[in-house]
Amino acid sequence: MSESVKGIGATAEAIAAAVRSGNASAEEITRAFLAHADKTAGMLGTYLHRMSEEALRAARAVDAKRASGAPLGALAGVPVAIKDNICIRGVPTTCGSTILEGYRPPYDAHVIERLRAADAVLVGKTNCDEFAMGSSTENSAYHPTKNPWDLARVPGGSSGGSAAAVAAREAPIAYGSDTGGSVRQPAAFCGVYGLKPTYGAVSRYGLVAFASSLDQIGPFARTARDTALAYNAVAGPDARDMTSRAEARPIDLAALEGGMKGLTIGIPRDLLEGEGLAPEIRACFDSAAAAFASHGARLIDVSLPSAKHAIATYYLIAPAEASSNLARYDGVRYGLRAGDGDLRAMYERTRGQGFGREVRRRILLGTYALSAGYYDAYYLRAQKVRTLVRGDFLKALSGADALLLPVTPTTAFGLGEKVEDPLAMYLNDIYSIPASLAGVPALSFPAGFGAAGLPIGLQLVGHPFAEETLLRIARAYETWCDAATKAPPIATEVSA
Amino acid sequence: MPIDAGTVEKIAALARLELQPAEEERMVRELQAILAYVEQLQAVDVGGIEPTSQVTEGKPPALRPDEERPCDVRDEALAQAPDRDGDYFRVPQVV
Numbered sequence: 001m002s003e004s005v006k007g008i009g010a011t012a013e014a015i016a017a018a019v020r021s022g023n024a025s026a027e028e029i030t031r032a033f034l035a036h037a038d039k040t041a042g043m044l045g046t047y048l049h050r051m052s053e054e055a056l057r058a059a060r061a062v063d064a065k066r067a068s069g070a071p072l073g074a075l076a077g078v079p080v081a082i083k084d085n086i087c088i089r090g091v092p093t094t095c096g097s098t099i100l101e102g103y104r105p106p107y108d109a110h111v112i113e114r115l116r117a118a119d120a121v122l123v124g125k126t127n128c129d130e131f132a133m134g135s136s137t138e139n140s141a142y143h144p145t146k147n148p149w150d151l152a153r154v155p156g157g158s159s160g161g162s163a164a165a166v167a168a169r170e171a172p173i174a175y176g177s178d179t180g181g182s183v184r185q186p187a188a189f190c191g192v193y194g195l196k197p198t199y200g201a202v203s204r205y206g207l208v209a210f211a212s213s214l215d216q217i218g219p220f221a222r223t224a225r226d227t228a229l230a231y232n233a234v235a236g237p238d239a240r241d242m243t244s245r246a247e248a249r250p251i252d253l254a255a256l257e258g259g260m261k262g263l264t265i266g267i268p269r270d271l272l273e274g275e276g277l278a279p280e281i282r283a284c285f286d287s288a289a290a291a292f293a294s295h296g297a298r299l300i301d302v303s304l305p306s307a308k309h310a311i312a313t314y315y316l317i318a319p320a321e322a323s324s325n326l327a328r329y330d331g332v333r334y335g336l337r338a339g340d341g342d343l344r345a346m347y348e349r350t351r352g353q354g355f356g357r358e359v360r361r362r363i364l365l366g367t368y369a370l371s372a373g374y375y376d377a378y379y380l381r382a383q384k385v386r387t388l389v390r391g392d393f394l395k396a397l398s399g400a401d402a403l404l405l406p407v408t409p410t411t412a413f414g415l416g417e418k419v420e421d422p423l424a425m426y427l428n429d430i431y432s433i434p435a436s437l438a439g440v441p442a443l444s445f446p447a448g449f450g451a452a453g454l455p456i457g458l459q460l461v462g463h464p465f466a467e468e469t470l471l472r473i474a475r476a477y478e479t480w481c482d483a484a485t486k487a488p489p490i491a492t493e494v495s496a
Numbered sequence: 497m498p499i500d501a502g503t504v505e506k507i508a509a510l511a512r513l514e515l516q517p518a519e520e521e522r523m524v525r526e527l528q529a530i531l532a533y534v535e536q537l538q539a540v541d542v543g544g545i546e547p548t549s550q551v552t553e554g555k556p557p558a559l560r561p562d563e564e565r566p567c568d569v570r571d572e573a574l575a576q577a578p579d580r581d582g583d584y585f586r587v588p589q590v591v
Contacts (some may be wrong), residue, residue: 093572106572199551237557247554311532315549323511332585337578343588344512352514360513361526364504367511368527381537383547388540389550423529439551464553482552 008036008169009487012078012226015172019119022066026077030059030121033079037123037170038296039494043157044115045145046165048084049092050124058121065119073118075233080115081165081174084125087206088112095208095438096130096140100335100353109206110241111175111234118233123171126132126161130356131326132182132210134158135428138419139358146415147189148488149320149454153412158188159220163190166220169491173230173286174220179211180314181407181432183218184444188407188457191446191486193227193474194220198464199439201231201248203238203337211321213379214314214436222484224445224475230252231467251468256475260295263473266302266400274308274430276409284448284456285406288477292404302396302403303444306388307434313389315426316369322359329354361422386437392459393438401469403461406431411454428446428491435461443467445474453485499527 010018010029019022025065034052040346062077082088085095087105089112094100108116115122129139145160148168155164159176163186166174176183176198179194187375195218202217209215219230228251235248264372267289272282277388331337331350339349355363369378396403410429418425435442440461447458460470478484504524506514515523570583579586 008550095584103576104572106569106576169580200554237561239557242556243550243552244557245552245554246557306540309537309540312537315530316534316537327512331578333573334576334586341588343590346588347512348514351512352516355513357519360515362525363511363513364507365527366531367501367507368503368531371507371510378534379540380543380547381540382534384542384545385540386548387545388542390541390551423528423533426530426533437548439553475533 005401008033008491010172012075012172012221015078016074016076019066020072026059026062026121027056027235029077029081030055033123033171040168040170040490043125043146043151043490044148044164044168045143047124047143048094048096048127048159048161051091051122052320055121055123062121064113066379068440074229075115075118075120075173078120078173079122079123080120081126081162081171082112082122083128083159083176085128085164085177085208086111086175087208088096088122089127091368093125093126093208095132096128096142097354097356097359098336100139100331103334109143110203111441112206114234120233126165126174127495128161129158131322132158132177132179132209133322133362135181135185135357135425136419137161138415139356141356144415147412148490149191150412153454154189156189156412158182160186162220163187163192163194163388166190166192166222166493167488169487172222172226175217176220177207178216178218179214179318183220183427184407184442184459185429187220187444189412189455191455191483191488192220192222193446194218194444195227195231195483196328196435196442197231197235198441199468200245200249201235201441201465201467202241203241203244205238205240211318212325213321213328214275214318224256224447224471224478225253228256228471243438247283247465249449249465251471252493255468257470258472259472260292260297260476262299264300264400265292266300266396266403267302268302268304268307268396268403268405270305271405271431273309277406279409280427280450281409281456285404285458286459288447289404291477291480295480300400302400304392304396304434306385306392308345309385310389310434310437311426313382313385313437314429315365316378317386319362319366320369320379321366323363323370327364358422369425389434390438393435393440397463397465401462402473403457405461407457407459411450411456413454431459439472440464441467443470443474446478447477448481448483499531500524
């Protein structure tokens with residue numbers, strides 16, 4: 001057996017091939033990842049709940065399945081971490097919130113059913129901002145997660161635990177959810193791939209709802225090909241989510257090797273000229289664009305004139321939907337109950353104590369935006385601006401295969417740096433939110449490193465259901481830039 | 497559109513959310529800052545523009561047949577209840 005397959009640096013693709021062919025057992029691979037995470041997870045605060053016993057049982061079942069001669073799935077024996085807002089039957093699911101403390105869902109999410117069918121090994125529930133509301137994972141009611149590249153910095157959010165788990169080699173694949181950037185931004189901060197699929201590509205059955213017109217489940221991985229495997233494992237229609245679509249077809253991994261020739265990349269000049277884009281990220285962007293051109297792509301300038309209003313639009317639409325979705329947490333059927341007065345006092349106290357400050361703020365903002373007298377001025381107007389933002393993207397994409405954007409204005413910021421200023425935190429989402437409003441697929445890929453040795457991610461935005469094109473471009477980039485292959489010290493030193 | 501302590505109390509009541517008196521002032525300040533920022537949308541020309549409530553392309557999945565199917569999670573679901581009375585969720589007295 002080759003060391004590269006046994007080690008924690010192995011790709012999901014290599015692990016699955018080795019397990020399928022019998023060159024490695026799922027159990028020994030799982031043990032290696034669990035032993036590594038035993039050392040790193042506590043330092044990083046990656047998980048809210050580890051599933052080590054279940055993982056070993058699942059791995060042994062995969063090995064037994066192979067021994068029986070049955071064919072194995074695409075993620076055979078691959079350790080996978082799951083954001084804590086995705087339901088796994090019988091396993092604590094808190095969404096990083098006190099209000100769901102102790103909750104164990106009586107069912108699996110659609111993506112969990114699909115991962116089990118693919119013979120993946122689930123290793124734990126990752127930390128996140130409460131109900132996926134945040135950009136730093138500091139809004140978790142339990143503990144923050146730290147950036148594997150610098151433990152004094154945030155991993156991004158809201159899916160910070162999943163991004164940190166993949167970057168620190170605790171699992172080759174993890175899943176998160178992306179409502180306004182919650183997969184792409186932590187992927188950029190942690191130096192891994194993060195894909196927000198097209199709205200409708202992945203069923204949200206069993207994903208705890210935040211803003212239903214925006215929520216989408218997406219994978220983290222360390223290679224473009226692993227990202228495609230992880231996408232294929234969960235994409236496609238499901239009768240339990242009426243927004244899911246059969247148009248979400250599996251990515252052909254061979255097509256990812258197609259290179260840049262014949263592709264046109266749109267550069268949204270107006271969005272780049274905005275304030276706040278760090279020079280080192282701009283330099284990385286320019287050098288990536290030049291590299292695409294030198295490898296055969298055609299670059300064109302495009303315009304996204306309404307994108308500058310995307311944050312304002314998002315922070316009306318998302319809280320409005322959240323205020324409605326989070327009405328279900330009332331202390332009656334599961335989780336926390338507080339107060340012993342009448343029913344109304346019980347609701348108010350349970351929700352006041354169970355929700356953290358960011359969630360309370362967004363519920364209030366959303367309730368306000370939907371309330372009588374303000375609905376037309378706020379919510380309805382935001383939905384109209386959303387139409388303009390989407391129109392911008394479809395127009396820009398009419399002459400391009402993909403658009404190249406930054407993911408974040410800066411590299412990872414410090415723990416505690418923005419947590420006291422919610423608006424400053426929101427303004428970081430300027431490059432990720434527009435594609436969410438437009439419903440189009442967007443990929444954050446590792447593109448380089450900044451002066452402090454922190455990862456820089458860039459973003460490719462594509463046509464609806466054209467995830468394959470985005471990963472083809474990222475795969476090409478991977479062949480001439482080694483940004484994706486570098487490991488943070490914690491991944492190599494701790495288990496050396 | 498200004499938001500003050502009275503408005504925050506009103507929307508907190510609508511949202512069934514108890515706020516501590518100590519945090520109310522801060523919440524007012526933070527909501528004011530956010531609402532001042534989103535005010536920019538008032539200047540966008542949205543004349544004749546249809547609202548987008550959801551972005552979906554392609555065909556929705558076929559409706560499943562409307563048939564009874566087993567759903568044996570009653571005990572698992574009830575076991576989560578903060579206060580259970582047999583096969584019921586118990587709540588504080590309503591009337």
